[in-house]
Amino acid sequence: MTLTDAVQRVLDADAALQATSAPFPLPIGGLEAVVVGAVTALERGDWWVPGLRERAGAILRDVGLERLSDGFAGALPYKVAPPTPSPALRALHAVGLALGAERPALVHLGVGSAADGAFTEALNLAALTGAQVIFLVAVHPLNGDAPLAKQLASSPAALAAAYGIATTTVSGADAQAVHDAVLAARTAGGPHLIQADLPRQA
16 A cells, blocks of 8 residues: 555545544544554554544554544554543653553654643653653644744754654655654664654645
């Protein structure tokens, strides 16, 4: 399956989920390239920790749509953690999964996570333990008047780098770039933060 085909498959799954009464039916909202790039770069035994927007990507790990529509996409044999509305706790969860499984765990986060103390706690724990967790942070462009922009003194990548965590910045609209960055992070080992910059919505 090509990345283009995978993107369409995820978009179709997301549209089907929006038509159900699934709990917290948040649309993927332009994150399809980030999701596809991430999922296709992971191996079967790696943990994947999606948010509520990214959960449609579990279709690429052979999780049936009927299971996704129940709001629970995990766990074995798919290695997909159940989605949660708390991104900061999702980051801590991913660190624990990476340590417990001694395998990579990838977690999806938004730029708002960088303003949460639990996110910095997860970065610190990952740096201290060397957990092979990949923090994939989708960054929507913010103008200076946005409330979130006023809460962040730095970018997620700069914050991770301050903890000694390797970082990569890619275009969040380019599934291949995300795929390559996740693959490189898996190969390098240890914690890694990938900042996926998204284009401004029209």
